[in-house]
Amino acid sequence: MKHLQLTHQGAIFTGLFDSLFGGMDGGGKLSPQEAYAGVLMGATACDGHFADDEVNSLVVALARMKLFERMNDKQFGQMLDKLHGVIKKKGVEFLIDGCVEQLPSGLEKTAFTNACDIVLADGVVEDDEKAFIDSLRKRLNIESKTAKVIAEIMVVKNKG
């Protein structure tokens, strides 16, 4: 439960945290699928709303992955609903704290690249989105030089 130390809530909210993430994978921890999807869901929601283009990019980005190939449509939908629920109740920061902790190792740059792609998908980058990407970079321990290269290529990808 190391992720609790990363939240601003403190240990007093342990029970609440458990009940929010509870039932996802027992013990209040997120599954690898939920952790990965949660990061991208955070990217979608970090400007305060779910833009159609961004949700589209989110679903495309997840659906192609082997990580999700064993989930059927119903399970996939339930997973997104749960993550959405956490965002609504506790906010994006809270979700990301839990997700980063449980993200499968080796997928940090993948999560970061796809988060950049989602944020850029509607053709506008708002201040909230810039702050989200900066904070995600730090939490995922991605060097700022690498992050710049990734962000720059994603900008090119989403031009036109």
Next chain:
Amino acid sequence: MSVFDDVLGDSDAFSEKSFGPQEGFAGILIAASACDGHTSDEEVRGVMKILGRMNLYSRLSDQNFGSMMDRVLGVLKKGGPEKLIQKSVPSVPPELRETAFVNACDVVLADGVVEDDEKEFIDQMMRQLEIDQDRAKTIIKVMVYKNKG
């Protein structure tokens, strides 16, 4: 002389037209999805999602978008990816060449496997879209990150 040649004379009203920027960009991505020998409906839908978010296509009605895609897919069906690339590359606006290349890499890498004909396609795209080799390497590296897992 065929009957049509007699009727149409030198008029080019019914001859094959060159691609505009919209067909050109779409053509690159459809060729990317077809370069391993087949294009699935799913791949075409994936390409349409990429195009759908672009301002380049925002003024097209659904019907016009559909007929634009028909023209692109028609060239693929008749002439294969080679012919489609040949027609598409010159009509991609210069400021969107890199964007076309990045998205073509994304399409090729999306299934997590890169076959030999896909590698060849990416090399060919790099040359034809005039992307610097080091730049292409950076782009491919980032698109590999994007398509992992």
